[in-house]
Amino acid sequence: xxxxxxxxxxxxxxxxxxxxxxxxxxxxxxxxxxxxxxxxxxxxxxxxxxxxxxxxxxxxxxxxxxxxxxxxxxxxxxxxxxxxxxxxxxxxxxxxxxxxxxxxxxxxxxxxxxxxxxxxxxxxxxxxxxxxxxxxxxxxxxxxxxxxxxxxxxxxxxxxxxxxxxxxxxxxxxxxxxxxxxxxxxxxxxxxxxxxxxxxxxxxxxxxxxxxxxxxxxxxxxxxxxxxxxxxxxxxxxxxxxxxxxxxxxxxxxxxxxxxxxxxxxxxxxxxxxxxxxxxxxxxxxxxxxxxxxxxxxxxxxxxxxxxxxxxxxxxxxxxxxxxxxxxxxxxxxxxxxxxxxxxxxxxxxxxxxxxxxxxxxxxxxxxxxxxxxxxxxxxxxxxxxxxxxxxxxxxxxxx
Ligand code: ADP
Ligand code: MG
Numbered sequence: 001x002x003x004x005x006x007x008x009x010x011x012x013x014x015x016x017x018x019x020x021x022x023x024x025x026x027x028x029x030x031x032x033x034x035x036x037x038x039x040x041x042x043x044x045x046x047x048x049x050x051x052x053x054x055x056x057x058x059x060x061x062x063x064x065x066x067x068x069x070x071x072x073x074x075x076x077x078x079x080x081x082x083x084x085x086x087x088x089x090x091x092x093x094x095x096x097x098x099x100x101x102x103x104x105x106x107x108x109x110x111x112x113x114x115x116x117x118x119x120x121x122x123x124x125x126x127x128x129x130x131x132x133x134x135x136x137x138x139x140x141x142x143x144x145x146x147x148x149x150x151x152x153x154x155x156x157x158x159x160x161x162x163x164x165x166x167x168x169x170x171x172x173x174x175x176x177x178x179x180x181x182x183x184x185x186x187x188x189x190x191x192x193x194x195x196x197x198x199x200x201x202x203x204x205x206x207x208x209x210x211x212x213x214x215x216x217x218x219x220x221x222x223x224x225x226x227x228x229x230x231x232x233x234x235x236x237x238x239x240x241x242x243x244x245x246x247x248x249x250x251x252x253x254x255x256x257x258x259x260x261x262x263x264x265x266x267x268x269x270x271x272x273x274x275x276x277x278x279x280x281x282x283x284x285x286x287x288x289x290x291x292x293x294x295x296x297x298x299x300x301x302x303x304x305x306x307x308x309x310x311x312x313x314x315x316x317x318x319x320x321x322x323x324x325x326x327x328x329x330x331x332x333x334x335x336x337x338x339x340x341x342x343x344x345x346x347x348x349x350x351x352x353x354x355x356x357x358x359x360x361x362x363x364x365x366x367x368x369x370x371x372x373x374x375x376x377x378x379x380x381x382x383x384x385x386x387x388x389x390x391x392x393x394x395x396x397x398x399x400x
Contacts, residue, residue: 030180030237031129037093041082042242043232045075051228059221062208066107066313067221074105074113079244090130094121102347106277106306106313108150108206108340109222111347112159115149116142118351132183133174140167149346156204157215159222161197165190166230184234191230195223207339270378270387271326271357272301274371275319275336275345277312279305282337285368289375299378300326314341316348320355331359331384333374335391337367359384365391 030036048055052068059067081100087093098118102111120142124130130138143163152158169190173183196219203215206222274289276282282305290298302322307313314336323332334356336342345362348355361384363370370391377390 032090032131032135032180033129034088034090034093035241036236037090038082038244039236039239039241040232041075041079041093041097042244043235043239044229045072045079045244046242047228047232047235048072048075048225051224055221055225055228058219058224062203062211062215062218063221064107064207067109067225070105070107070109070313071113071225074101074110077101077104083244089124089126089128091121091124091127094118094124097121099351102344102351103316106311106315106340108343109159109225110314110316111340111343112146112150112222113225115347115350116146116163118142119145131174132170132178132180136167136170136174139163139170143167145350149343149350150205152205155201157198157201157208157220157223158203158205159220159226161201161220162191162194162223162226162230165194166226181234181237184230184237188227188230188234191223191227195219195227198223268330268381269300269328270330270374270382270384271323271328271332272299272371272375272378272387273319273322273326273332273334274301274303274305274367275314275322275334275341276303276305276367277314277337277339277341279303279310281305281367285371286375288368289371292372292376297379299375300328301375301378302326314344316344319345319348323356323360327357331361331387332357333361333363333378333384333387333391335363335365335367335370335374361388363388363391365394369394369397 048068048071052072054068055071056065056068059065078097078100081096082093085096087096094117098114098116098121101117102114104110105114120138123138123141124134127134143160146163147153147160150158152160154160154164166187169186170183173186198220199218200216202213203209203211203220208215208220274282274286276285282303286301286303302325304315304318304322307315308317319334323334326332334345336345342362349360349362363374365373373390373394374387377387382390
């Protein structure tokens with residue numbers, strides 16, 4: 001088999017794409033430049049599409065069976081964003097990829113992968129062609145940001161169990177001055193081994209943790225997709241420049257999803273946003289909270305329920321639109337139902353600059369009780385501290 005290796009350092013598409021990316025001993029050293037990371041997005045799209053059914057199957061056994069679809073949608077949107085905006089540095093490309101994932105995936109993996117890539121991109125900064133060591137260090141910062149966001153430690157059977165060993169492998173390979181292909185081979189091996197090892201572990205984070213010990217015996221879906229992303233990093237070295245997948249994410253149907261109860265002209269109340277995986281749940285809880293308030297003039301309240309296409313999940317886009325629609329300059333309290341809704345809001349709060357209005361805070365309370373408490377407190381004119389305190393009270397209310 002013959003192959004023409006991709007041009008090592010050009011940032012323009014390779015004019016002679018090879019049919020197969022063979023690993024040749026004589027292959028020239030490739031550079032981790034912007035063109036390389038574009039190829040990485042293309043390869044990631046190829047691999048997540050190829051393995052989508054498997055990822056979904058893994059997630060179906062101990063989760064909710066949407067992981068493959070989540071990644072296909074998310075990285076499709078990343079492909080479209082990169083093709084359209086044409087970032088000119090690896091850092092800018094990864095930052096864009098991260099923001100896009102957070103904004104388009106309605107599952108926990110969106111904000112988690114999104115935060116990791118965004119942080120990686122930020123740490124790379126303006127570097128034109130990072131070294132293996134620099135990439136490893138930046139991914140290490142990405143790993144830390146995921147752990148901060150999701151609270152997972154090594155051994156909790158999450159994507160952290162594949163990402164952490166891959167980061168270590170890159171650091172060690174960089175230290176030993178190994179050639180790029182070997183360094184990435186090591187990262188793939190480490191991530192793969194980490195993902196395989198989740199089978200013996202009890203899941204302690206994410207949906208799979210609801211199963212407790214019954215999660216043992218099944219591999220974690222997210223750890224497998226990290227291994228896939230590493231495979232794509234390796235494949236991108238020798239891959240020809242490919243067309244980026246340019247699948248547009250489904251357009252948001254804002255008017256149908258964001259319900260605004262208060263006229264925007266009134267000012268001076270704390271805005272309330274209810275975020276649920278389900279549009280029906282968010283709207284019903286909002287209706288109940290409104291009804292229980294009685295004759296008090298209603299608080300500015302909006303819901304962000306489900307995904308823009310009407311599915312179950314969380315949408316950063318809908319949350320941002322909802323928060324803006326209720327902002328009257330006194331802060332916005334965001335109450336989420338669970339899991340990825342919380343992760344998405346925290347990821348949005350962590351972005352700089354944040355798309356959310358100034359003074360937006362996440363509320364820690366059970367969804368229904370919290371919604372009633374904060375809606376009433378805002379309606380009677382309480383400030384953001386009073387609203388947060390009301391949520392605290394709702395959280396402390398015991399039922400037995
Ligand atoms: P969802 O769980 O919302 O359906 P996905 O199915 O897309 O989202 O992603 C599930 C994966 O996300 C899990 O397999 C796990 O690797 C990862 N995950 C979930 N919660 C956490 C967390 N708190 N910390 C780290 N990883 C997590
Ligand atoms: Mg899932």
